[in-house]
Amino acid sequence: MLATLVPIPALAATFPEVGHDIDARLDPAARRLEVTDEITLTGDGTLEFRLSPRFARPSVEIDGAAIEIAGNPDGWRVPIQGTGEKRVTITYLGPLAPLDAGGGPFGGEEAGSSPMGSFLPGGAAWLPVIDAERVAYRLTVRVPAGFRAVATGTLIEETPEHTVYSAAPAFEEPSLFVGPWDMRERWAGNLRLRTYFEPDLAGLSDDYLQVAEDQIKRFSDLIGPYPFQGFSILSAPLPVGLGFAGLTYIGRQVLPLPFMRGQSLPHEILHNWWGNGVRVDYATGNWCEGLTTYMADYGLTAERDPEAAREMRFGWLRDYAALPEERDGSLVDFKARVHGAAKIIGYDKSAYLFLMLRDRLGDDAFDRGIRLFWERHRLRQAGWSDLRAAFEATSGQELGEFFHQWVARTGAPRLRLDEATTKRTRGGHALTVRIGQGSPTYRLDVPVVIETAGGKLRRTIALDGLETTATLDLDAEPVAIALDPDYRLFRHLAPGEAPPILRDVTLDPRTRLLLVGPHQDAARELAGRLMDAGATAGRPVAGTPLAIIGTTADVAEALAEHGLRDVPAALGGKGTARVWTASAEGGAPVLVVAADDRASLEALLRPLPHYGRQSYLVFQGREAVDRGVWPPGASPLRRTVTAE
Template sequence: MKSFKLLTFFLVFFLGGGLALCLSASATQPQIVHHDLEVQLFPAEGRLEAVDRLSLPDAPPSVRLFLSPQASITDIRLNERTLGHTFNNGIINVRLPAEFRGQPVTLEIYYEGRFTDTPPQDPIMTEDPSFGVAAAISPQGTFLAGGSGWYPDPRQGNAAWRLSVTAPPGYLAVSAGRLEEQVTTAEYSRSVWEESIPLSNLTVSAGPYEVKTVQVGDIPVSTYFYPQTQELAPTYLDAAREYLELYEDLFGPYPFAKFAVVENFFPTGYGFPSWTLLGSTVIRLPFIVETSLGHEIAHSWWGTGVRVDHAQGNWSEGLTTYVADYLFLERRSAEGARDYRLRILRDYASLVTPERDFPLTRFLRRTDRPTQAMGYGKAAMVFHMLRHKVGEEIFWAGLREMAETRMFDQVSWDDFAALYSRLSSTDLQAFFDQWVRRPGAPILSLENVEVEHRDEQWYISGHLLQKTRPFDLRLPLIVETDGEPLVRWISLKERENHFELRTADTPRRLLVDPDAHAFRRLHPKEIPPSVNSIRGSENLIAVVAADLPPATADAARLILRALRQEGIRVVDEKQIRPEQLGTHDVLFLGLPRRFANALLADTGLSFDEQGFTFGEERFESPQAALFAAVTPKDFPDRNWAYFIPASPEAARDAARRIPHYGRDSYLVFDQGENRVRGTWEVRESPLIQNFNSSETIQ
């Protein structure tokens, strides 16, 4: 199964081409607050009426509650006694009678609210996975996010929950926990959920759902889809069963009472304890079942199950990426796993400049593509390197033990270091310190490589240099020969590390870690130009081709917003001199004839007045658009890209899609579909030494 790319498609992390993950706060406490919420939804009016019976284990002199300013208080009672209160700027203050102080009490808070956040009708690329929607009630659907203030919140840590939602007939609600009741009649529908596992907040979704359920052992797995999406329910249920069985085998019992896949009326990719919320446009994408779903179910163990101690950074996105996105590819093929590791390294090098780098202890959530490259990508590589260091058996046994002993507890990077140090009988604190607490990554190169043939043996020697403060590394050196390749693992701890190798077969190439098992910063020659190269550029300018029609040029500018480069300088082709381009990365809008050679050379592209040809495929439709990132020969340290749409409509459609193909070098869209995509081949690296010349091999 493939990786979770939902967040790289619509949201950001989201997903964690991820996911926007709602984490619960801390370990189970002896005495916790309990919410008993009874809610009535009026979708046509965008409002709710509710009572929250809020049980406090130890009544203070006064209670401070947080409730959205979009709500109004009807009454607050204690033992049928109305209490005075104030409600200003979202804060309720209630003073409790002296005789109740220090005792368990249940406040009844009656309120109503109108929640009408409007999802965007025409979303471009955004780093906000909510699209600005925190609380919305409508006939199409309801989304009330935990933390949005849709219920009175004392913010006293985790709480237990009972939620009863009454709505029009057929309008069902989903939330965390176990389903206690779900009925629909000619007059109303009612959904009742109960969650005894303490959670820091509660989110609810509701809509005109049809429900399908299968049992996976003792766990009910359900889809809450709109009627027009019902044909997809069996596919999602079958896939969810496979993922649950896989992860129970790897990590132990599923920790929640159910799992539900819920459809949303705007394009979210959210993960909550025991359910996921996917937008209607997302849920129909053919790859989501093989990508998003497995990632989300893995979060049930890592993030919503075993929870994050945010004081040391958020490890859960990296671990979930590793045991979902990466592991699915690894189980398919070694080549797919290698490609994924290389993509992580390329994202890091393209998006995270040394000035923007930071230690993983500072990663809390994805806010943009560079933070995703760190908290999802680099963190996943930390777990990969840990797996190599301690071995298969210890690595997976450690995850099973962590899930068994720390479920619903807060866990830190230090906890992982202590666990694996004990299991491996090795002090791993230095390993975690260098990869988690230290920013940056090693920059490596081969130097002074020599090869000598004597006594029927080939002797290869040289140095591996680290160009920054040294990391403690263990890397494979591979000598490709006329026979079997020679593989040797060497340790690097200094800036300059000498090595010597010997083989009986004629050497052809020396490669250092060609399968990308170690995290490092790639050399620019190792990074094919890509969408991310342009997105991550800090000195980009845009050049509008002279013959691009004005309406198409105006529509093409949308790509600047989609790539979050809307503030850059935009100039016309006639206003720019060739030498000026050598100091910038450049995004060309249209094909500027004066600067076409860089695009056409060695790319398989050709243009004429009717359209363009890529390889052997011809595109002449007014709906066609091309994006191609290249390295110009005259300026090898620069990244250029060409966005060439055939019409305003093609420009608007492609501009929205291009950011979701961040690792690709070239893309062709036609009739609203991606028709061609790929990455240019890398031919040079400072970690590759060729021995093919007669000057090298004597």
């Protein structure tokens, strides 16, 4: 995930150019930061800067003379008099926030520290924030023995006592990372590749460095040259996966897991092109997470296993089916992932846009469009309209309606297969198909698969309006037809296509929460981690989702009391905790969590929220030893063909 920095409000005066020469001393264990920032600027007026309220009132000198400042941390004001270049020195110190290893997966808005390391994200006002047209930074960092410091920017000096980074020009405030790391390095041509891992993880370095080298080459061939001087992989004490220019910051708990190297690391590497190499115009929507998901997560999966790629597409649509209408949104409105609902739109729907665009344009025009977009906007800001312009240039197609319906609109089409009949002709068979969609309508090229005695045939039917009828000439007699069985369109799944999953309950703000048994504090904490939109405690309400969480025997009693089925036979008696979905009378989704004891409930706190796409799971302690999705029902988008 691209690290989205905290927005910086505009301050009083804008200076044409500001240079920072920063000396920072950081003690992670003591959570103490001491900074001297020598600022060079030209102009006069009032210099206003923002600084985190965690720091003591800063002292300020102008050209060596101490001056009094006015204001508060939201806006300290320094009078600048006279023309010519001025040197303003700002000195301050103070404690950083505690760095909570159990925190959320999206980083934080405060600079934090602990004995396990420090994370000071750009935009968190750990450095003076000054409004300027052009900004440059030189950052010298000093940390105690046993720690290493890494910052965004270009590494220009490294000694046992200090590390120096620079960024000129800088497009955002520096981010600083400190940890008790061993550093491993290799060169790939002119690129410096590094890992910064704790000693117990150092054995992973060679694999990570090889993946980094391979994926940088892969994406360079697809897009254009890698835009930075190197790439580093940093172990984080937080449960995060964040991408920055030239580095990624990944939770140490997940670094040993195979999916990190196979999918997550390529995703973070690709952010050096999309998000850091071409910056996002957030005012018009964040396009980079969807393009990165499509080219990295989906692209690698499709190369390795087409059936797994089909399952990924189905998973995206199944997640969207679980999203309540009031939590839906447009790609224009997506800025950053702050909860599960935002991911479904900003990552999954956005990735689908690029999938459908490739299907429409063809591989050659799509690939040339990607390279043209990079050439035009490298190290600049770009938005959805710039993507559209690049693809129009390489395809020769007008794409205004395509981008409008998928970027600006909220929602998705609902397909219908109304009729399918066939009759013999002199040359073979004529298959007449009537299909439709709900309102508001979309302009769609609907993939169809026709089953014949001689095998499967693939065709496309254009649908522009509420319904259309198409006649397809075939050599072999058709037996059955299905609309979009491979999930090539972003759409609402039809009834029967969408088996129940955990997210049917966890994403819905109407969910009622029933806690049973003696360990309700642990059950309540688990519910807080699971329920993305919150939940209301109390007895079930007809027609609304229900979550039941508690110990095994008490859950069984609650299920019987409310007329719900007991644990499925395939799960009964297995593991230390069982989780499954079901349907109440009337069809409302039900999520059940039954754990054998308090320890088994607490063991679910970290892993269970990551399994929202599953219908059922069995846990042995923290490990999911069995999981899956209930079989789907019959799809109304498949019909047997009838003869006229």
